[in-house]
Amino acid sequence: MAEVRARVQLNVGKNSDIPAEIVSFSGLKDGQEHVALIFNEADKHQQTPLIRMHSECLTGDVFHSSRCDCGEQLNESIELMHQEGGILLYLRQEGRGIGLYNKLDAYVLQSQGMNTYEANNHLGFADDLREFSDAVLMLKALAVTQVKLMTNNPKKLSALADNGIDVKAVVGTSAHIKVGLTGNQAYLETKIKHGSHMLDIKKIQKP
Known part of the structure; x- marks a missing residue:
């Protein structure tokens, strides 16, 4: 398992003004081109960095679809990692x-x-x-074995805990309700009821 770091000044987030380092990996199992974005050199300076496993969502991350909250969760994660440091695993699982x-x-x-x-x-x-064994490999390649996990999805928590990553804490994301756009709130409610997501619908963030 190997990694390649591109020391390029990436500016990411809602306002594209947050610096990050991008890392690619070889030897992943599924053949996808997953990457890690590292904020404030969290892999070097933090024993228990904040981690998010974010599955690619072109429609939400880039085009801000009314059907999901993926782009909003991504921006929320980036903002927090800008403040605290962290590692965003961007997984190509559309x-x-x-x-x-x-x-x-x-x-x-x-x-x-x-x-x-x-x-x-x-x-x-x-x-x-989705399957998260490559996320585990990515963390281990970065020499990260214990984390604070930013998620509402119990499947992600289990995927790390069952494969040798010590999850010290879970940090939930907010419920991003898109006022006036159809489908968004029903989508979030379905994730809670059907997918057992640990999402507090009362913890609402409105754009």
């Missing part, structure tokens, strides 16, 4: 692992009344095809 085009097909079904999980199931996929 659409909970079903891929971009299949996710767009799922959007059509959601427009017809299905929730996000029902749409994936209707297309022949499980609720969530």
Whole structure:
């Protein structure tokens, strides 16, 4: 397992003004080009850095889709890591692992009344095809073995804890309600009810 660090001044986040270092990896299992963004040299200077495993969401991260809160969670994570230091593992697992085009097909079904999980199931996929063993390899390549995990997803917590990463604390993200946009709040409520996400719908952040 190897890593390559690009010491380039990346500016990320909502206002594209937060510096970060990007790291690539070789020897990952699934063949995807996952990367880590490191803030304030957290892998070198913190024994228990803040970590987020963020699955790629082109529609949310880049185009700010009304259907999800992925972009808002990403920005929230970046802002906190800018303050505290941290490592963002950006995982190429679009659409909970079903891929971009299949996710767009799922959007059509959601427009017809299905929730996000029902749409994936209707297309022949499980609720969530993501798998986080490469995230574990990435952390170990960075010599990180204990973390504070930023997530609301119990599956991510188990993936680390079951594979040798000591999760010292869990930091939840906010509920990002997009006022006036359809589908967003129902999406969050479905993640809580169906996906057992540890999301406090009362802890609302409105743009």
